[in-house]
Amino acid sequence: MLPENHIAFKEWAVVCAALGSGMQSLILRKGGIHEGRDGFRVAHAEFWLYPTYLHESAPALIAGCDSLLAQAEATRPDAGLLDLALYAVVHDVYEVRDEQRLAQLAGQHIWSAETVAQRFHYRTPGLFALAVEIRLRPVPYRIAESPDFSGCRSWVELPVALSTHGLQPVLPEVEFTRRRNAIRAALTE
Numbered sequence: 798m799l800p801e802n803h804i805a806f807k808e809w810a811v812v813c814a815a816l817g818s819g820m821q822s823l824i825l826r827k828g829g830i831h832e833g834r835d836g837f838r839v840a841h842a843e844f845w846l847y848p849t850y851l852h853e854s855a856p857a858l859i860a861g862c863d864s865l866l867a868q869a870e871a872t873r874p875d876a877g878l879l880d881l882a883l884y885a886v887v888h889d890v891y892e893v894r895d896e897q898r899l900a901q902l903a904g905q906h907i908w909s910a911e912t913v914a915q916r917f918h919y920r921t922p923g924l925f926a927l928a929v930e931i932r933l934r935p936v937p938y939r940i941a942e943s944p945d946f947s948g949c950r951s952w953v954e955l956p957v958a959l960s961t962h963g964l965q966p967v968l969p970e971v972e973f974t975r976r977r978n979a980i981r982a983a984l985t986e
Contacts, residue, residue, distance in 0.1 A: 810850050817931060821905060824927040826951065837925060845959060899926075
């Protein structure tokens, strides 16, 4: 793990809550409008999770996520501020072109089947699946948001590198390995 990092990855706050609670170890990503001509790419193997609140909604999630959505909203910082407490280490990246494979990931993420299908078919069929190990900083870093962070993009460069010292794994190593293997089996076997 890097000793410090200035890269953040924008993700729905409710998905960040699911990752931070250990409910999931998977990020599904299509990419934002501003991803460029080649679309989304996993440009960084480690990053801070940047919670966003724009596109998330209860109908986009599986049943039973109301409390996660409420938790994400309750911990939302004041306007103009950003709290960074979750750090992701990418272990595997899959570019999924077969929609049937994505159905095998049900139960490993909180997106509804409809949301997965909608994202899969947006523009060019396909989604990225990232098996990520999540680490937690007990007291979040609080930084000011910047106009440089805005827009539908996945990656953001923070104004300063933030130390990763003292981050704690959300899941025991054996549980993360089990989940990683289940993701691999769903997408490659």
